[in-house]
Amino acid sequence: xCLAIPVEIIELKDNGxxxxxxxxxxxxxxxxxxxxxKKGDYVLLHAGFAIQKIDEKQAKETLRLLREVAxx
Amino acid sequence: xxxxxxxxxKEIARGLLERIxxxxxxxxTLMEVCGTHTMALFKFGIRSLLPSxxxxxxxxxCPVCVTPQSAIDKAIRLSDKATIVTYGDMYKVPGSYxxxxxxxxxxxDIRIVYSPLDALAIAERSPxxxxxxxxxxxxxxxxxxxxxxxxxxxxxxxxxxLLCVHRLIPPAMKALSNGELNIDGYLxxxxxxxxxxxxxxxxxxxxxxxxxxxxxxxxLDILEGIYLLLKQINEGKSYVENGYRxxxxxxxxKLALEVMEKVFEIADSEWRGLGWIEKSGLVLxxxxxxxxxxxxxxxxxxxxxxxxxxxxxxxxxxLKIPSECKNFGSKCTPDEPLGPCMVSSEGTCxxxxxYARESLKK
Numbered sequence: 001x002c003l004a005i006p007v008e009i010i011e012l013k014d015n016g017x018x019x020x021x022x023x024x025x026x027x028x029x030x031x032x033x034x035x036x037x038k039k040g041d042y043v044l045l046h047a048g049f050a051i052q053k054i055d056e057k058q059a060k061e062t063l064r065l066l067r068e069v070a071x072x
Numbered sequence: 073x074x075x076x077x078x079x080x081x082k083e084i085a086r087g088l089l090e091r092i093x094x095x096x097x098x099x100x101t102l103m104e105v106c107g108t109h110t111m112a113l114f115k116f117g118i119r120s121l122l123p124s125x126x127x128x129x130x131x132x133x134c135p136v137c138v139t140p141q142s143a144i145d146k147a148i149r150l151s152d153k154a155t156i157v158t159y160g161d162m163y164k165v166p167g168s169y170x171x172x173x174x175x176x177x178x179x180x181d182i183r184i185v186y187s188p189l190d191a192l193a194i195a196e197r198s199p200x201x202x203x204x205x206x207x208x209x210x211x212x213x214x215x216x217x218x219x220x221x222x223x224x225x226x227x228x229x230x231x232x233x234l235l236c237v238h239r240l241i242p243p244a245m246k247a248l249s250n251g252e253l254n255i256d257g258y259l260x261x262x263x264x265x266x267x268x269x270x271x272x273x274x275x276x277x278x279x280x281x282x283x284x285x286x287x288x289x290x291x292l293d294i295l296e297g298i299y300l301l302l303k304q305i306n307e308g309k310s311y312v313e314n315g316y317r318x319x320x321x322x323x324x325x326k327l328a329l330e331v332m333e334k335v336f337e338i339a340d341s342e343w344r345g346l347g348w349i350e351k352s353g354l355v356l357x358x359x360x361x362x363x364x365x366x367x368x369x370x371x372x373x374x375x376x377x378x379x380x381x382x383x384x385x386x387x388x389x390x391l392k393i394p395s396e397c398k399n400f401g402s403k404c405t406p407d408e409p410l411g412p413c414m415v416s417s418e419g420t421c422x423x424x425x426x427y428a429r430e431s432l433k434k
Contacts, residue, residue, distance in 0.1 A: 004263050006076065032219050032223075032331075033215050033216075033219060033327055033331060044263070044319050046213070046263065047187045047188065047209075047216045048186060048189045049187070049215065051263070051266055051267065051325060052266045052319045052320075052325055054075055054319055055317070055319070056075075056318075061317070062296075062317055062318060063078055063079070063084075063292075066088065066292055067087075069087065069088060069091055069299065070085075070087020071087055072083055072084060072087055
């Protein structure tokens with residue numbers, strides 16, 4: 001149930017909805033639970049709602065830290 | 073950057089496992105409280121690679137499993153007068169006498185959706201039918217229900233209501249923290265944390281001296297979570313650490329929390345298998361009575377009848393593992409489940425059945 005997938009926001013529509021894409025599949029999603037969502041943002045999609053933006057810088061930083069811990 | 077494959081890197085995984093082995097010099101019990109973690113630990117083969125003194129126990133992290141039986145009984149009773157719409161996970165879960173799947177086979181209008189917005193759309197398309205959405209799930213999912221109820225009211229839709237059985241994870245963690253099991257660390261649910269942030273776990277870390285690490289769901293995320301927990305345990309520390317920074321902000325999702333606060337209030341609630349837990353569930357506020365299936369309809373059900381032979385309660389508290397259940401794999405299987413843990417896509421028994429059945433036979 002915690003299944004949430006990263007999707008890219010392709011288009012913003014009105015009424016708090018947007019079009020998102022992942023793996024070539026497009027879906028209408030609600031962005032009513034986020035502020036300032038822009039085209040090109042990657043968000044976490046859960047039960048039809050974008051619940052958080054994915055922070056690419058943080059993702060890269062986490063990977064860098066993990067490499068360090070793993071001594072690679 | 074796809075944010076998925078990179079977190080499955082085998083080289084880094086190997087290195088993290090080395091660190092975990094180095095840090096583990098005695099018996100350690102970690103608990104995860106998320107069905108997706110339960111499954112991922114098996115799916116990525118992590119369980120089989122961890123040192124034997126490290127026990128990762130599944131807690132009550134499967135929202136389907138902890139939804140009280142009475143909720144299913146109520147939904148079935150309501151199906152006499154309304155279209156029942158549910159997430160797919162609830163479909164086969166046994167209530168006291170039947171399941172939504174079995175009721176559908178009898179001809180009731182019961183439908184599966186991916187989002188509560190889809191349930192609302194069903195109501196909009198059939199204004200002459202009452203539509204009830206079964207709102208299960210933890211804090212990851214509750215905002216979706218809340219937002220949908222707000223949209224229902226704003227759009228003047230009168231035939232849609234929510235049967236609300238949302239539950240909150242930190243109160244359950246609190247209830248387990250001074251229970252029968254000695255928990256040395258909590259792997260905290262990544263997506264619940266996306267909504268609630270880091271703060272709700274502080275009380276648990278400080279009051280019970282149990283480190284809490286928020287972890288995501290890819291292989292490296294889980295290994296990182298375990299590594300950070302072992303590090304804290306070795307250092308004698310217990311604080312909240314965020315290992316899932318790419319989507320968990322310290323403050324969580326403020327807007328989602330506001331939406332929840334607008335629509336719901338917190339109440340003492342019943343958890344299947346665990347009993348009543350203080351301030352652990354959500355109910356609709358009085359101003360939303362028109363959209364509350366419990367208030368809108370007169371739902372009288374017989375006293376829920378516990379399933380004989382089902383030890384889901386002990387499984388959900390981490391006191392037993394599925395192989396210790398005499399009915400596991402025999403009288404209780406995913407096709408003919410005695411309880412929710414076997415049939416839910418994130419249930420502990422389902423996970424063991426799918427991934428560990430063969431090794432258990434030996």
